[in-house]
Amino acid sequence: MAKPNGQRGNRHWGHALFAASLAAWATFFGLAWFVEGLQKLLVIDRLDLGSSVPIALSAVFGIPVVFLVCFLIGIPALILAESLKLAKWWQAASLGAAVGALLAAALLMIPTDPSRSLLDIAVVLPLANFILTGAAAGIAAWASLWLDGKYRKAVRQPEA
DSSP: OOOOTTOOOSOOHHHHHHHHHHHHHHHHHHHHHHHHHHHHHHOGGGOOGGGHHHHHHHHHHTHHHHHHHHHHHHHHHHHHHHHTTOOSHHHHHHHHHHHHHHHHHHHHTSOOOTTOOTTSHHHHHHHHHHHHHHHHHHHHHHHHHHHTTSSSOOOOOOOO
């Protein structure tokens, strides 16, 4: 049976992953710029106007990386969400935050300066950025699927 005009199929993961990628990119680099600006406000003597250039370059060249990561991690996350029958926005945000936390934990495995504590603000803020980025990507993917009609409740029109 053919679907009525304007009605889409059930799975639009490509749209959802694209929306998640855009949300992840905007959140990650937006928060990075926010934290840098906050750092400049709180530490007056470190005011350096040239330090936002590396973040800007990372934002421009990070677009393909964000898309690749969102598609590679997003497909298993969507499969997990469907198998667990997650259908609410807060569940998508929680799953996205969990994925962001796993990415942050993986980053902690990369050897860095051994004198830094895990509770150092320079470590905590980037890790929190990954968690918030994951939550934003999860909500964007959910919103895309919701707009495609996947999670809307069927609304019956009264027959005339």
